[in-house]
Amino acid sequence: MNPTADDVLDTGYRHPRTPVELWLARQWQEVIGFAVGVGENFFELGGNSLDAARVVNAVFEEFGVQLPLNVMAEHPTIEGLATRLRDRNALLADPLVLLQRGDGTRPPLFLVHPANGQVGAYCQVAQALGEEFTVFGLQATGLHADADPLRAVPALARAYLDAVRSVRPTGPYFLGGCSTGAAIAHDMAARLDDVRLLAVIDDDLVDGVDEPGFTGPVPDPAEVVDRWRARGLVPPDETPAFVTRAWRVWQANQDALRDWRPQPYRGPLDVVRSDGRSPIAGWPESSVGAVREHAGVAALRELIG
Amino acid sequence: MSLSVQERITAIARAEPERTALVGFDADLAEQSVTWRELAESVADGVAALRAALDPGVESCVVVEAANTVAAATAIAAALAAEVAVFPLNPATPQAERDVLFGLLGRRFGHVHVVGGPSPVATAPVPHGEPVAYLLATGASTGVPKISAKPGPLRYDPARTPSLVIRQTGWRTGQRQLIVGPLYHAVPFTVFVDALLDMNTVVLQPFFAPQWTVELLRRHRVEWVQLTPTHMREILKLARPDRESFESLRALLHTAARCDDDTKRGWIDLLGPERVFELYGATEGIGVTLARGDEWLARPGTVGRGVLTQLRVLDDSGRPVPPGASGTVFMRTPQRVGRSDYVNDQVVRATPDGFATVGDRGRVDPDGYLYLEPRAHGTINVGGEKVDPDEVEAALLAHPAVVDAVAVAVPHPALGSVVGVHVVLRPEANVRKADLAAHCGRRLAGYKIPKHFTFVDRLPRSAAGKVQRWRLAAGHEGGAPTR
Numbered sequence: 001m002n003p004t005a006d007d008v009l010d011t012g013y014r015h016p017r018t019p020v021e022l023w024l025a026r027q028w029q030e031v032i033g034f035a036v037g038v039g040e041n042f043f044e045l046g047g048n049s050l051d052a053a054r055v056v057n058a059v060f061e062e063f064g065v066q067l068p069l070n071v072m073a074e075h076p077t078i079e080g081l082a083t084r085l086r087d088r089n090a091l092l093a094d095p096l097v098l099l100q101r102g103d104g105t106r107p108p109l110f111l112v113h114p115a116n117g118q119v120g121a122y123c124q125v126a127q128a129l130g131e132e133f134t135v136f137g138l139q140a141t142g143l144h145a146d147a148d149p150l151r152a153v154p155a156l157a158r159a160y161l162d163a164v165r166s167v168r169p170t171g172p173y174f175l176g177g178c179s180t181g182a183a184i185a186h187d188m189a190a191r192l193d194d195v196r197l198l199a200v201i202d203d204d205l206v207d208g209v210d211e212p213g214f215t216g217p218v219p220d221p222a223e224v225v226d227r228w229r230a231r232g233l234v235p236p237d238e239t240p241a242f243v244t245r246a247w248r249v250w251q252a253n254q255d256a257l258r259d260w261r262p263q264p265y266r267g268p269l270d271v272v273r274s275d276g277r278s279p280i281a282g283w284p285e286s287s288v289g290a291v292r293e294h295a296g297v298a299a300l301r302e303l304i305g
Numbered sequence: 306m307s308l309s310v311q312e313r314i315t316a317i318a319r320a321e322p323e324r325t326a327l328v329g330f331d332a333d334l335a336e337q338s339v340t341w342r343e344l345a346e347s348v349a350d351g352v353a354a355l356r357a358a359l360d361p362g363v364e365s366c367v368v369v370e371a372a373n374t375v376a377a378a379t380a381i382a383a384a385l386a387a388e389v390a391v392f393p394l395n396p397a398t399p400q401a402e403r404d405v406l407f408g409l410l411g412r413r414f415g416h417v418h419v420v421g422g423p424s425p426v427a428t429a430p431v432p433h434g435e436p437v438a439y440l441l442a443t444g445a446s447t448g449v450p451k452i453s454a455k456p457g458p459l460r461y462d463p464a465r466t467p468s469l470v471i472r473q474t475g476w477r478t479g480q481r482q483l484i485v486g487p488l489y490h491a492v493p494f495t496v497f498v499d500a501l502l503d504m505n506t507v508v509l510q511p512f513f514a515p516q517w518t519v520e521l522l523r524r525h526r527v528e529w530v531q532l533t534p535t536h537m538r539e540i541l542k543l544a545r546p547d548r549e550s551f552e553s554l555r556a557l558l559h560t561a562a563r564c565d566d567d568t569k570r571g572w573i574d575l576l577g578p579e580r581v582f583e584l585y586g587a588t589e590g591i592g593v594t595l596a597r598g599d600e601w602l603a604r605p606g607t608v609g610r611g612v613l614t615q616l617r618v619l620d621d622s623g624r625p626v627p628p629g630a631s632g633t634v635f636m637r638t639p640q641r642v643g644r645s646d647y648v649n650d651q652v653v654r655a656t657p658d659g660f661a662t663v664g665d666r667g668r669v670d671p672d673g674y675l676y677l678e679p680r681a682h683g684t685i686n687v688g689g690e691k692v693d694p695d696e697v698e699a700a701l702l703a704h705p706a707v708v709d710a711v712a713v714a715v716p717h718p719a720l721g722s723v724v725g726v727h728v729v730l731r732p733e734a735n736v737r738k739a740d741l742a743a744h745c746g747r748r749l750a751g752y753k754i755p756k757h758f759t760f761v762d763r764l765p766r767s768a769a770g771k772v773q774r775w776r777l778a779a780g781h782e783g784g785a786p787t788r
Contacts, residue, residue, distance in 0.1 A: 045739055
């Protein structure tokens with residue numbers, strides 16, 4: 001009955017970090033049947049050659065790239081396979097990213113990126129909700145292509161509303177996010193009719209949601225990217241140019257949050273908090289109507305659909 | 306010496322009036338205790354009430370809603386004492402299923418009398434058959450109700466009560482026994498009947514809760530208990546018992562379903578091999594095998610040797626297989642003692658010389674030890690590869706977060722089927738499906754790794770511990786999960 005060393009409860013899930021990894025992670029989830037971390041071995045999780053062929057076929061349909069049928073034997077992880085498709089990240093620069101394709105029984109949840117502009121950490125929110133939930137992420141512009149990031153909450157909110165409306169022209173809407181993402185979601189909610197959920201999720205409840213992050217300007221992107229690669233915060237083949245872009249996005253989001261002037265939003269605010277300080281502690285009182293507190297992300301299940 | 310049930314109860318009450326007969330719990334879980342004197346009085350009242358209610362000209366059976374309560378245990382005792390066939394019914398049986406069961410009973414009995422229910426409705430006159438002591442519903446794992454009948458009336462004979470098989474499991478006259486499984490299931494019911502005739506103090510646990518079971522064993526200094534592998538697994542995983550809780554226990558008998566190796570070893574570690582007994586034998590009473598823990602340790606996986614039972618392994622054309630080879634397991638007992646016949650015309654398959662089978666497959670080693678194979682209908686065919694659900698379940702159960710698991714076939718467009726599992730996690734567990742898949746991947750070939758995981762609060766097991774796989778069939782609630 002004694003658990004052996006490999007019986008630890010968590011084998012170390014690592015969430016996807018780039019648009020290609022996010023896309024592959026979703027394909028794998030749909031093919032294998034459950035969510036898979038970027039370092040986990042496709043075949044050791046029960047993926048078979050038919051499943052691998054489905055992934056190869058999906059890559060061809062999405063990117064027009066014909067990978068060899070045995071590519072998964074060589075690259076049995078999401079992280080590994082993504083290196084073969086590295087140059088396709090720029091093609092997936094659209095703000096809207098489908099993180100989890102639910103079964104269509106629930107309205108989609110839209111989660112806005114935190115300060116680093118990335119949405120990979122939200123995959124865990126999707127998993128905590130359950131596979132029946134459809135979850136979209138809204139990622140920052142300028143991380144994987146040389147576009148200028150947006151620097152004001154209203155501009156971000158308007159851009160993301162366009163993206164949301166492209167897949168869901170009418171309400172009800174279900175929005176949320178961590179830190180900066182919560183502020184942007186608040187601004188989006190204030191501009192929308194029929195918002196049923198505005199969820200402010202405590203950073204502490206989502207592993208790695210603020211990583212990679214910055215504490216100040218970057219003197220040496222090459223040194224930083226080495227450090228990030230060593231910690232698994234970026235793919236093993238990430239370049240210093242990404243650090244430079246990520247810094248600009250981070251800076252833009254910090255500027256946006258600093259200058260944020262919340263509009264009134266009278267709907268209830270659903271705060272998902274841990275034991276620490278409330279994630280809306282610094283918010284102006286005028287921006288907040290009723291507040292409902294929840295102990296875990298899974299509590300949102302009841303509020304969606 | 307041979308006594309009727311009523312004579313035996315009266316004799317015990319006269320010899321040991323203040324000895325405790327039954328310990329139960331009321332609806333508020335307050336403990337109630339009944340002495341043998343009180344039990345004998347209640348039984349006498351019950352017998353009188355039955356005699357008044359039943360038409361002596363019509364062969365009747367009595368249905369008792371058999372929750373694990375003092376009232377139900379007393380009603381069963383009264384029916385046995387009155388020598389009226391008694392059928393312990395799961396109180397949660399829905400009306401439609403009751404109609405089916407009562408219909409089956411009505412084919413054999415002119416009156417079906419529900420204790421505490423409306424007056425019996427006479428069915429078409431039925432010729433008197435052989436007397437019946439009690440009736441038990443079987444077929445819980447197939448979903449098709451069957452009722453087996455135990456020939457009656459029961460007699461107490463100190464040499465034969467309980468049976469020699471049960472005697473070999475550490476049973477002692479006058480012992481303290483805990484009944485955990487429900488009285489409407491075959492083994493808990495029959496050990497209750499033995500307990501009644503053999504002056505046990507019976508503690509009735511109204512529903513299984515692992516911590517509570519351990520507490521009752523300790524507090525009532527229980528000497529003998531029958532559990533299912535599911536009970537055993539949950540106690541190990543959820544109650545984390547210490548050896549001291551089981552100091553008084555002379556024997557644990559487990560039955561009903563295959564026990565996974567980790568659970569078996571866990572209990573052998575707790576109790577020592579001499580106190581762990583495994584019994585294999587169908588409700589139909591065609592024979593039994595028994596394995597003590599030390600025999601199992603020497604031959605892991607065995608369900609033991611026949612006790613008053615001859616074993617024979619036959620191939621599909623009915624010829625004996627070579628020693629050690631696999632085939633269908635037939636058993637024969639010299640007496641028809643304990644042998645039951647089905648009420649609804651379904652007879653066990655038998656050879657002309659009296660060997661009978663319930664269809665299990667297995668092999669017998671040169672020393673006469675029986676090893677069972679998984680039942681063929683549970684095998685999952687993944688693109689032509691055969692997967693034994695027991696193997697998948699055992700792999701999952703080796704994960705510390707998993708309390709219970711069952712593997713079933715889930716339809717797959719290309720492979721025909723793939724492995725799907727329904728898993729009960731430890732309450733505080735935070736484990737991903739991929740973690741469980743990876744865990745299985747370290748133990749099983751790729752095609753055996755489950756593709757569909759459904760987390761459930763509990764599995765549809767019959768109260769005897771058998772998984773009701775038909776409740777997990779694809780299309781059924783929770784049977785075919787989404788991606």
